[in-house]
Amino acid sequence: MLKIIIFPILLCSVQFAYAKEFEIDLELGAEINEVCAGCHGEYGEGGKQGEYPRLAGLPADYIAQQLKLFKEEKRKNIPMRPYANERELPVEDIPSIAAFLSRIELTSQMPEFDKNTSAYDKLLIAKKVFNISRVEGNFALGKKAYNKECKSCHGKKGQGKKNSNMPQLTGQYIEYMLKQMKQFAKGEREHDDDADFFAEMNAEEVQAIMAYLSVMDD
Numbered sequence: 001m002l003k004i005i006i007f008p009i010l011l012c013s014v015q016f017a018y019a020k021e022f023e024i025d026l027e028l029g030a031e032i033n034e035v036c037a038g039c040h041g042e043y044g045e046g047g048k049q050g051e052y053p054r055l056a057g058l059p060a061d062y063i064a065q066q067l068k069l070f071k072e073e074k075r076k077n078i079p080m081r082p083y084a085n086e087r088e089l090p091v092e093d094i095p096s097i098a099a100f101l102s103r104i105e106l107t108s109q110m111p112e113f114d115k116n117t118s119a120y121d122k123l124l125i126a127k128k129v130f131n132i133s134r135v136e137g138n139f140a141l142g143k144k145a146y147n148k149e150c151k152s153c154h155g156k157k158g159q160g161k162k163n164s165n166m167p168q169l170t171g172q173y174i175e176y177m178l179k180q181m182k183q184f185a186k187g188e189r190e191h192d193d194d195a196d197f198f199a200e201m202n203a204e205e206v207q208a209i210m211a212y213l214s215v216m217d218d
């Protein structure tokens with residue numbers, strides 16, 4: 001009996017502390033995004049063929065974790081450095097910008113418009129259409145390798161996991177991902193526990209996985 005009473009009380013207090021520590025303010029997120037948009041685009045769609053990665057729709061926990069890694073310079077990147085420091089982006093603002101970006105939905109295909117849709121609305125919708133172009137590579141090999149090596153964490157359709165630090169790989173720029181995989185292989189960026197994972201993969205296999213991912217959002 002005692003357990004039954006104490007347990008909910010404990011849960012409440014934990015939840016309260018969590019909410020207080022990680023307050024999310026989407027308006028603040030939108031304001032911060034005006035700075036990020038200079039490189040990552042107004043809708044977090046990234047740009048310059050993946051020199052600036054897409055941020056829209058990435059899991060909030062993943063975005064928050066990466067911002068902390070940039071802040072601590074555990075993930076080193078010169079363009080990001082001035083935007084992740086404590087003066088520009090205090091640690092308590094991270095949940096707000098992470099939540100804001102995570103909630104932006106881009107579609108991979110232009111929807112059918114009905115005749116009442118105004119030209120202006122069409123333009124706004126078109127700005128949120130984002131599709132990765134197909135890249136060359138052995139599709140069948142890529143599918144096999146992806147399902148064997150990557151699916152367990154990045155999802156059956158490359159969609160990642162919403163409430164985790166596992167990002168989606170579909171809808172991300174191929175050039176950007178190739179760059180990250182080189183960094184993982186060299187140990188310049190940490191992937192997951194297994195450090196040798198990418199170092200052992202050959203270039204053909206990597207390209208094949210990218211070919212498979214590039215059509216997943218079609």
Ligand code: HEC
Nearest residue numbers: 035036038039051052053063066067077079080083089097
């Ligand atoms: C001057 C350009 C620039 C600005 C401004 C900028 N970034 Fe970036 N950002 C980059 C680049 C370049 C990378 C890719 C780093 C790499 O190649 O590893 C990046 C990577 C990231 C990533 C990692 C994405 C992933 O998939 O792992 C996150 C998260 C991020 N930026 C968030 C932000 C936020 C939030 C802001 C605004 C506070 C911001 N950035 C402002 C250039 C910029």
Ligand code: HEC
Nearest residue numbers: 149150152153154165166167172177180181190191192209
């Ligand atoms: C055990 C789980 C796991 C497996 C298996 C896995 N990943 Fe990951 N992957 C992660 C995690 C976690 C991250 C985020 C790393 C971090 O914290 O910076 C990540 C990040 C990445 C990124 C960077 C994404 C970005 O937006 O910057 C790429 C690219 C990637 N993985 C590719 C792959 C590929 C390709 C495979 C299969 C060959 C694979 N991963 C297998 C867990 C995994």
